[in-house]
Structure formats: C-alpha cells, structure tokens
Amino acid sequence: MWKFIHKLASPPHFYGLAAKIIPWFFLPGLILIIYGLYGGLLLAPPDYQQGDAFRIIYVHVPSAYLSLMAYSIMAISAGIGLIWRLKLAHAVAAAAAPIGAWFTFLALATGSLWGRPMWGTWWERGDPRLTSELVMLFLYFGYMALRGAIDDTAKADRASAVLALVGAVNVPIIHFSVEWWSSLHQGPTLMKKGGPAMDAAMLYPLLAMILGFTLIFGALLLRRVRTEVLYRERRTRWVRHLVLSSAVEKK
Amino acid sequence: MTDNQPEMPGLGRGMMAVAKRDLFLAWKRPGDVLNPLFFFAMVATLFPLAVGPSAEQLEFSGPGVLWVAALLAMLLSLNSLFVSDFEDGSLEQMLVSPVPLAALSLGKTIAHWLTSGLPLVIVAPILGMTFRMPASVMGVLMLTLLLGTISLSLLGSIGAALTVGLHRGTALLSLLILPLAMPLLIFGARTVSLAAAGDVVAGGLYFLAAYAVLIVSLAPFAIAAALRISNE
Amino acid sequence: MMELLSMGGYGAYVWSCFALTAIVIAICEWRARARHRQVYRDIEVRVKALGDNG
Numbered sequence: 001m002w003k004f005i006h007k008l009a010s011p012p013h014f015y016g017l018a019a020k021i022i023p024w025f026f027l028p029g030l031i032l033i034i035y036g037l038y039g040g041l042l043l044a045p046p047d048y049q050q051g052d053a054f055r056i057i058y059v060h061v062p063s064a065y066l067s068l069m070a071y072s073i074m075a076i077s078a079g080i081g082l083i084w085r086l087k088l089a090h091a092v093a094a095a096a097a098p099i100g101a102w103f104t105f106l107a108l109a110t111g112s113l114w115g116r117p118m119w120g121t122w123w124e125r126g127d128p129r130l131t132s133e134l135v136m137l138f139l140y141f142g143y144m145a146l147r148g149a150i151d152d153t154a155k156a157d158r159a160s161a162v163l164a165l166v167g168a169v170n171v172p173i174i175h176f177s178v179e180w181w182s183s184l185h186q187g188p189t190l191m192k193k194g195g196p197a198m199d200a201a202m203l204y205p206l207l208a209m210i211l212g213f214t215l216i217f218g219a220l221l222l223r224r225v226r227t228e229v230l231y232r233e234r235r236t237r238w239v240r241h242l243v244l245s246s247a248v249e250k251k
Numbered sequence: 252m253t254d255n256q257p258e259m260p261g262l263g264r265g266m267m268a269v270a271k272r273d274l275f276l277a278w279k280r281p282g283d284v285l286n287p288l289f290f291f292a293m294v295a296t297l298f299p300l301a302v303g304p305s306a307e308q309l310e311f312s313g314p315g316v317l318w319v320a321a322l323l324a325m326l327l328s329l330n331s332l333f334v335s336d337f338e339d340g341s342l343e344q345m346l347v348s349p350v351p352l353a354a355l356s357l358g359k360t361i362a363h364w365l366t367s368g369l370p371l372v373i374v375a376p377i378l379g380m381t382f383r384m385p386a387s388v389m390g391v392l393m394l395t396l397l398l399g400t401i402s403l404s405l406l407g408s409i410g411a412a413l414t415v416g417l418h419r420g421t422a423l424l425s426l427l428i429l430p431l432a433m434p435l436l437i438f439g440a441r442t443v444s445l446a447a448a449g450d451v452v453a454g455g456l457y458f459l460a461a462y463a464v465l466i467v468s469l470a471p472f473a474i475a476a477a478l479r480i481s482n483e
Numbered sequence: 484m485m486e487l488l489s490m491g492g493y494g495a496y497v498w499s500c501f502a503l504t505a506i507v508i509a510i511c512e513w514r515a516r517a518r519h520r521q522v523y524r525d526i527e528v529r530v531k532a533l534g535d536n537g
Contacts, residue, residue, distance in 0.1 A: 052491035059504040138430035227519040
C-alpha cells in the first residue's frame with residue numbers, strides 16, 4: 001500500500017495514472033448532475049416559502065461547498081509540500097487555486113442572484129458569511145498573485161504555502177459563521193443535529209448535485225495537476241521520452 | 252570552573268534588542284514615521300472637503316473613512332519593513348542568530364507598531380473632530396484602532412516577509428493583506444458606528460481583542476517561516 | 484414548459500444562475516485543456532529542435 005502511494009508521488013506514474021482516472025470522475029459526475037438537474041428542476045415541488053426561486057440551491061450550495069473544499073485541498077497539500085517537501089503536493093496546491101477561485105465567484109454570484117428576490121438585496125454589508133466568502137476570493141487571488149510574482153518555482157511553492165496556511169483559518173470561519181453570528185444567510189440545513197431539514201424530493205437531487213460537482217471538480221483538478229507536473233518536469237528525461245515517442249496527444 | 256563563553260541572549264533580550272534598534276533607526280529617520288501619519292491626516296481631511304460639509308454625512312461616514320485611512324496608512328508603512336534590513340545584510344544576521352527568528356520578528360513588529368500604529372491612534376481623535384465625532388465616540392475609535400493596528404502590524408509583517416525583495420512588492424503586499432484585514436475593517440468601523448448610535452460596543456471590542464490575541468500568538472511564527480523562505 | 488421557464492416569476496434569477504454555472508465550469512474545462520495543449524506543444528517544439536540535448 002505504501003509502495004502504491006510512493007509510486008503515486010512519482011511524477012511520471014502520476015501523469016499516466018491521472019489520465020486514466022479523469023474519465024472515471026468526469027462521466028459519473030456528469031450523470032449525477034443530470035439526475036440532480038432533472039430531480040431539482042422538474043420533480044421537486046416548489047418551496048412553500050420561496051416558491052421556485054429555491055431551485056438556485058442546486059447550483060449555489062455545490063459551488064459554495066466546492067469553494068471551501070478547494071481551499072482545504074490547496075492548504076493541506078501546500079502544508080504537505082512544505083513539511084515533507086513533496087513536489088507533487090505543491091503541484092496540487094497550484095492547480096487547485098484557480099478552480100477554487102472560480103467556484104468562490106460562482107457561490108458569490110449565485111448567492112447574490114438568490115438574495116435579490118429573497119432578501120431584497122444583492123449584498124448585505126458586514127454579513128459574516130458573505131464577507132468571509134468574499135475574503136476567500138481575495139485569498140485565492142493573493143495566492144495566485146504571489147505565485148506569479150516569484151520566478152523560482154520552489155520558492156514560489158513555499159511562499160504561497162505559507163500564505164495558504166495563514167488564510168486557512170478562514171475556512172472554519174465561513175462554515176461556522178452562520179452559527180456564531182446572526183446572519184442574513186440561513187443557518188445550517190444539511191449538517192445539523194437530527195439530520196437534514198429538507199424534504200426528500202428536494203434533498204436527493206441536492207446531494208446528487210453536490211456529489212456530481214465534486215467529481216467534476218476532481219476531474220478538473222487532476223487535469224490541471226497533470227499539466228503542472230508536465231510543466232515542472234519539462235526538462236526531464238521521462239518527459240522528453242514521452243513527447244518524442246507518442247503520437248499527437250490531444251489531452 | 253568559570254565559563255569563558257559569553258552569555259547567549261535570551262528570547263526577551265533578543266526581541267528587545269531588535270525593537271530598540273528599529274526605534275533608534277526610526278528616530279534618526281523621522282520621515283518614515285511621519286509619512287504614513289501625514290497620509291492618514293491627508294485622507295481624513297480631504298474627505299470632508301470632497302463630500303461636503305453636511306453634518307449628517309460626515310458623522311455617518313466618519314468611522315468608515317478614518318478606519319480605511321488608518322488601514323492604508325499602515326499598508327504604506329509596511330512596505331519598507333524588511334527592505335532596508337534585506338539590503339544591508341541585517342536580515343541575514345537575524346536569520347542565523349541563535350535567538351529564535353519568531354522572537355526577533357515580534358521585536359521588529361513591536362517597533363513597527365510603536366512608530367506606525369500608535370501615532371495613528373493618538374492622532375485619530377483630532378481627525379475625528381473634522382467628522383464631528385463626539386468625545387465618547389472618539390474613545391471607542393481610539394480603542395478599536397489600538398486593537399486593529401496591532402493586528403495590522405502583525406498581519407502586514409507576514410505579507411512584507413513574503414514579498415521582501417520582490418519586484419512590484421507594493422501592490423502585491425496590499426493584495427495579500429487585504430483579505431485578512433477585511434474583518435478588522437468591518438468590525439472596527441462598525442463598532443465605532445454603533446458607539447455613535449449609542450448601541451452596545453462590547454461585542455465588537457471583544458472580537459477585535461480576540462483577533463489581536465490570536466494574531467499576536469501565531470503571526471511571529473508565520474513571519475519567521477516567510478522570512479526564511481524569502482531569503483533562501 | 485412555460486412554468487419551467489418562468490419559475491414562478493423568478494425565471495430570470497434562476498436561469499441566470501444555472502447558465503452562469505454551466506458557463507464557468509465549461510470555461511474551467513476549456514482553459515485546463517488549452518493550457519495542457521500549450522505546455523505540451525512548447526515542450527514538443529523545444530525537444531524536437533534540440534534533439535538529444537533538449
């Protein structure tokens with residue numbers, strides 16, 4: 001088992017393995033999303049309070065969840081890279097950042113579009129969850145900007161790792177913000193004591209969407225990590241061999 | 252048997268030595284201290300001129316404007332925190348010193364706060380007058396700025412340590428500090444506004460105090476790590 | 484069908500959310516593939532130009 005993990009950390013093995021895994025993430029993810037859309041948009045009844053507007057939940061919650069997950073992955077792999085000096089870990093962190101930033105943007109945008117008809121406002125100044133999510137968007141930007149500003153890859157890896165770890169405190173803040181402070185944003189619905197407070201017809205499509213989005217995220221991440229690895233190893237023998245010996249590689 | 256070895260400086264001594272040196276340097280170059288202060292005063296006085304003398308508007312915008320001005324003034328002063336040490340080799344000395352780097356970093360930040368943060372706190376009430384701030388509110392303003400500038404000094408030092416020696420480090424520094432400073436800005440300005448409205452301010456002050464305590468205990472290690480990485 | 488589009492009057496909000504999400508994910512995927520192609524081609528060019536010394 002350790003041998004497998006050890007092998008995995010080797011760039012050429014990872015590069016090949018990831019290529020095979022990506023479709024196994026992408027296709028099931030797509031199927032789950034299709035089911036989620038069908039169940040959420042067509043089958044689930046309208047909410048008694050919010051009417052049909054509640055259906056935005058089916059893209060908002062997965063986006064928000066992924067924005068947090070991406071940061072966690074980024075921070076954890078950055079930490080692993082920093083402590084154990086694993087280049088692959090740093091590559092994962094670098095790859096996760098832009099994807100996480102996009103999902104954070106989506107969470108904010110869909111949240112805002114949902115808030116306008118429901119709360120009457122596009123944004124609530126000083127709201128803890130909205131603010132901390134916005135903070136996370138800027139943390140992503142800062143991370144990517146710092147990486148871009150440092151030429152030496154190893155140094156960029158380590159400096160941005162420190163930044164990612166410092167900002168990691170924001171993740172629990174976002175998650176618990178609705179419990180710790182009074183917020184316009186609704187409280188926890190899925191992860192609370194006593195189980196989810198949601199009707200089954202609405203819940204299952206949501207769970208499908210969350211899982212589907214996660215798998216798609218995994219596919220996106222693996223693709224980006226492959227590119228990172230390829231770039232970082234561009235001068236090595238195995239890459240040279242790969243490029244010379246293969247036919248046109250589309251992916 | 253007498254030990255001929257000189258005593259190694261302890262944590263506290265090392266920290267104080269760095270702080271004293273920085274304070275001395277600031278004394279010799281008052282411009283470094285006065286620049287951010289002038290900036291603070293400038294923003295705070297230009298604002299009422301631009302917005303107009305309407306009493307209501309001034310009272311309403313006062314807390315926010317003063318807090319933003321303080322934040323920007325601190326950003327200005329943070330830029331050069333490690334630059335001169337980087338250039339003359341003192342930073343390398345700090346890196347190889349037997350005194351833990353975290354302690355030395357804390358010393359540097361203490362000196363920075365004394366020269367850049369504390370003056371803002373002291374000058375704030377005067378600027379508050381241009382925003383027609385009543386005396387009771389000024390007290391809260393000073394308290395929030397006191398706690399806020401301590402946190403900002405430390406957070407900013409992390410950013411400064413990460414960007415020392417980088418091209419265009421200034422803009423990058425602002426971007427790095429911005430997300431971590433946002434909660435400070437929001438709670439700080441809001442607490443002062445609450446004071447102006449006569450509401451309870453304990454909650455906001457507790458938050459700022461807790462934030463400061465958390466940052467003070469963790470930031471020195473982050474600064475040390477960042478300094479090592481930036482200088483390898 | 485009309486019910487689906489209007490979403491009880493909230494159609495504009497709901498559908499822009501879904502459209503935005505689809506677009507962003509598509510952009511992510513396209514950019515990831517494009518970047519990979521770019522990196523690969525750059526390497527290919529350099530390796531073929533320099534032969535065994537690349």
